[in-house]
Amino acid sequence: KNEVEQSPQNLTAQEGEFITINCSYSVGISALHWLQQHPGGGIVSLFMLSSGKKKHGRLIATINIQEKHSSLHITASHPRDSAVYICAVRLSNTDKLIFGTGTRLQVFP
Amino acid sequence: DAEITQSPRHKITETGRQVTLACHQTWNHNNMFWYRQDLGHGLRLIHYSYGVHDTNKGEVSDGYSVSRSNTEDLPLTLESAASSQTSVYFCASSGNRVYEQYFGPGTRLTVT
Numbered sequence A: 001k002n003e004v005e006q007s008p009q010n011l012t013a014q015e016g017e018f019i020t021i022n023c024s025y026s027v028g029i030s031a032l033h034w035l036q037q038h039p040g041g042g043i044v045s046l047f048m049l050s051s052g053k054k055k056h057g058r059l060i061a062t063i064n065i066q067e068k069h070s071s072l073h074i075t076a077s078h079p080r081d082s083a084v085y086i087c088a089v090r091l092s093n094t095d096k097l098i099f100g101t102g103t104r105l106q107v108f109p
Numbered sequence B: 001d002a003e004i005t006q007s008p009r010h011k012i013t014e015t016g017r018q019v020t021l022a023c024h025q026t027w028n029h030n031n032m033f034w035y036r037q038d039l040g041h042g043l044r045l046i047h048y049s050y051g052v053h054d055t056n057k058g059e060v061s062d063g064y065s066v067s068r069s070n071t072e073d074l075p076l077t078l079e080s081a082a083s084s085q086t087s088v089y090f091c092a093s094s095g096n097r098v099y100e101q102y103f104g105p106g107t108r109l110t111v112t
Helices: none
Strands: A004-007 A010-014 A019-025 A029-037 A043-049 A052-056 A059-064 A069-074 A083-091 A097-099 A103-108 B004-007 B010-013 B019-025 B031-037 B044-051 B054-057 B064-066 B076-078 B087-094 B107-111
Touching (some): A010 A019, A019 A103, A043 A052, A043 A069, B004 B087, B019 B107
Antiparallel strands (some): A004 A019, A029 A083, A059 A069, A083 A103, B004 B019, B044 B054, B087 B107
């Protein structure tokens, strides 16, 4: 079993829909990262969080440490949000990241 | 603007050849990382460095080596390329062990 599981693996949506991507992990962590990988391949960091909730524009990330679960929400989705969204956790007592396999999101006009 | 670059962006090589992938960052970051990305797997750590002359093995280091002679560069060498090393390789850097990592654009390597 992977230490970081994402769901769903693939997601399609119509423009304007509210999107939720989930990440569950089975290890002790010091932080969780959400990353975005565009079709061209580049990877950018969206959020790093260790508790609570963070918001940036239409993106919201939440984490529940007790339940070992995080969600990434996209409000009013747009075709330019189409990308692979990757969850990564930083293990406690180390600085290495373990990555989920990603969620491929396609938003259609 | 500071950035992290990788070269080449695409490479085709033959089994058994030595290949070096370059990674260069102008963030002045101490920490640099090499990952590979394959279908069905998340990014997996190959090697990493916390500073000049420091190198460490990641979870999939067999067949790869790195050296760190300055802050800006961490080249990744495949000593004798194998078809199993066909992958997309990403370099990343961070200024602090607990900060976010900045990723390069990736190198797509095909070993025939």
